[in-house]
Amino acid sequence: MxxxxxxxxxxxxxxxxxxxxxxxxxxxxxxxxxxxxxxxxxxxxxxxxxxxxxxxxxxxxxxxxxxxxxxxxxxxxxxxxxxxxxxxxxxxxxxxxxxTLEALALAAHRRYHLRYVMPALDARMGELYVAAYRCHDGRLETLAEEAVLPPDRLTLPKGHEEADWVGVGSGWASWDSLPTQVQAGISQHLSDLAxxxxxxxxxxxxxxxxxxxxxxxxxxxxxxxxxxxxxxxx
The missing domain is CATH 3.30.420.40 (ATPase, nucleotide binding domain)
Structure with a gap:
């Protein structure tokens, strides 16, 4: 180490x-x-x-x-x-x-033992920085690459829509602007995690x-x- x-x-x-x-x-x-x-x-x-x-x-x-x-x-x-x-x-x-998005996902996994994590940060200008990870034993697998996009264009990773997704980070303060399909697929969101x-x-x-x-x-x-x-x- x-x-x-x-x-x-x-x-x-x-x-x-x-x-x-x-x-x-x-x-x-x-x-x-x-x-x-x-x-x-x-x-x-x-x-x-x-x-x-x-x-x-x-x-x-x-x-x-x-x-x-x-x-x-x-x-x-x-x-x-x-x-x-x-x-x-x-x-x-x-x-x-x-x-920073990987760090957010690892924090959620370490603290709350979450497995499917979608970190999002407020990117200003009406956009989000987002990615998606599967977490296991302290390690991360990328399911959706880092990107910047408007909240209304966010989607769940293809092929993993039925997973128990949790959103973390300041970007989830834009909850009301997200598509209904994303809201339905997110079991909880923790917008105060940095x-x-x-x-x-x-x-x-x-x-x-x-x-x-x-x-x-x-x-x-x-x-x-x-x-x-x-x-x-x-």
């Missing part, structure tokens, strides 16, 4: 998490999370400093860094990308970009183990604005 730092500023929440692994001891996650709209720049670095100080390690001891690469707030994504790339470049460590670095650091550990860490300048935010179709995963 690697030692990883993850950070996120993709929504109104600001968060950081540190995955620590020492030989002979169980891996531990230290985390900070706060709802701080428009204060990400001021809050993010102190969170990171607090975590490193609490763990008693320097950034050079990390195996890699990760950040919420989107989709999400344009400003927040740029803030997180700038901080993560700067730290990774300065420490000469690989960087991983973590999907992406968090605590879940991203676990996803990052798996990606790092799979050799997906990259040089800092190669990891870019994902905005999705050029993708307008709700696509079935191939």
């Amino acid at each position: 690697p030692t990883l730092l993850a950070l996120d500023a993709s929504s109104s929440a600001c968060s950081a998490a540190l995955l620590i692994h020492e030989e002979g001891r169980e891996a531990q996650v230290l985390a900070r999370f706060a709802l701080t709209p428009r204060e990400h720049t001021r809050r993010l670095m102190p969170m990171i400093d607090e975590l490193l100080a609490e763990a008693g390690i320097e950034i050079q001891r990390l195996d890699a860094l990760a950040y919420g690469r989107g989709p999400g707030s344009f400003t927040g994504l740029r803030i997180a990308a700038g901080v993560a790339q700067g730290l990774a470049f300065g420490a000469d460590k690989p960087l991983l970009g973590i999907s 992406p968090a670095a605590e879940d991203m650091v676990l996803l990052a550990a798996r990606q790092f183990a799979a050799g997906e860490g990259r040089e800092a300048h190669l990891v870019q935010p994902v905005y999705l604005r050029d993708k307008v179709a709700w696509q079935k995963s191939r």
Whole structure:
């Protein structure tokens, strides 16, 4: 298990998490999370400093860094990308970009043991960022790829319409604008769940183990604005 730092500023929440692994001891996650709209720049670095100080390690001891690469707030994504790339470049460590929608799905699975999860974030301009996952034993299978679309164009993943779907994330505040078929297929929706670095650091550990860490300048935010179709995963 690697030692990883993850950070996120993709929504109104600001968060950081540190995955620590020492030989002979169980891996531990230290985390900070706060709802701080428009204060990400001021809050993010102190969170990171607090975590490193609490763990008693320097950034050079990390195996890699990760950040919420989107989709999400344009400003927040740029803030997180700038901080993560700067730290990774300065420490000469690989960087991983973590999907905010995957992080939401993992959070719902870890906290509520949900199996079929459809995360949705408010994309502004009358649109949603959406995806769909099947979750099992802490792992995610993509059933519908990330996309941006108006609420009235949302559909359940083809071939999985009868599953017990749960919606999570701020996008589900648009419930009244969703098609009746989607409303009928969603057993519940949790619109107050936000992406968090605590879940991203676990996803990052798996990606790092799979050799997906990259040089800092190669990891870019994902905005999705050029993708307008709700696509079935191939």
